Amino acid sequence: MMDKPIWKRLSFGLIVILGLALGPEEDAMGDSLKKTIDMVVAINTAASKAQNRIDNIDDQADQLISQYRDLERQRESLRVYNEQIEKLVVAQRARMDDIQNQINDAAMMGRELTPLMFRMLDNLEEFINLDVPFMREERTARIKGLRETMNKTDVADSEKFRQVLDAYLVELEHGKVIEEYKGKLTLDGAEREVEFLKIGRLALVYRSIDGKKMGVWDREAKDWQELPRKFFSSVQKGFRMARKQSAPNLIHLPVSAPKEVQ
Numbered sequence: 001m002m003d004k005p006i007w008k009r010l011s012f013g014l015i016v017i018l019g020l021a022l023g024p025e026e027d028a029m030g031d032s033l034k035k036t037i038d039m040v041v042a043i044n045t046a047a048s049k050a051q052n053r054i055d056n057i058d059d060q061a062d063q064l065i066s067q068y069r070d071l072e073r074q075r076e077s078l079r080v081y082n083e084q085i086e087k088l089v090v091a092q093r094a095r096m097d098d099i100q101n102q103i104n105d106a107a108m109m110g111r112e113l114t115p116l117m118f119r120m121l122d123n124l125e126e127f128i129n130l131d132v133p134f135m136r137e138e139r140t141a142r143i144k145g146l147r148e149t150m151n152k153t154d155v156a157d158s159e160k161f162r163q164v165l166d167a168y169l170v171e172l173e174h175g176k177v178i179e180e181y182k183g184k185l186t187l188d189g190a191e192r193e194v195e196f197l198k199i200g201r202l203a204l205v206y207r208s209i210d211g212k213k214m215g216v217w218d219r220e221a222k223d224w225q226e227l228p229r230k231f232f233s234s235v236q237k238g239f240r241m242a243r244k245q246s247a248p249n250l251i252h253l254p255v256s257a258p259k260e261v262q
Contacts, residue, residue: 109157113157113161114150114157117150117160117161117164118150120164120168121143121146121147121150121164124143124164124168124171125140125143127171128140128143128171131201132198132201132204132217132219133204133217134174134179134196134198134204135174135181135198137183139171142167142170143167146160146163146164149163174198174200174201175200175201176200177200178197178198178199178200178238178241178248179242180195180196180197180198180239180242180243181195181196181198182194182195182196183196185206185224187208187213192208192209193209194206194207194208194209195207195208195209197235197238197239197242198242199238199251199253202255203253203255204217205217205235205238205253206224207235207239211232214226214227214231214235215227216231216253216254216255225254227253227254231252231253231254234253235251235253237251238251238253
């Protein structure tokens, strides 16, 4: 706040001096001096009020300057904030474009993936029909189930493709292991329950429940051929290996070499 001007301080001093200087002998000057004093007092009063207004205006100016500086700081903060938001918006739009491109690619892949899966199922079904007929019902039922899954709208393409690949892996695993299982086979014009021994894809052997009759699948004839009794011990050994009752070992069986499918 500004100091009071010197003329204001002097005016108050003038009033005091004039008051001390007057005496009884100057009463003749009464009215004129009184008017002069009243005028000085009025001037001093007006000056004091003016100074108060100046002081108030000065205080208001200081407040306005302070508010202006606060607003300027807020404006700068908002400018920096807006610049950062604009950068985020640009990054988000780029991300949205990337996601949309991925969606478009996924849709295109889905259109290409569906025919591929049907071709894979056709090839797998043909392979099973031409392969050694082990677990035929189980394997064909798997293909049938996959074809039904392909027509389901609530199953994602990725899940359908995974199941098709699993079917291929199952078929691949069949060629690596020795397994035994029970099933039915038509023998001598009658359907009988027998035990099957599968040695990878090299040989498929059946054995009657009483163990008196055995046969092997002939790839070339595509039919069962009865095994001579000299192979019975090898078949028994194979069943024990499949059941983990003995360690893997060589067994002698008549096996026809697989041929390439044209």
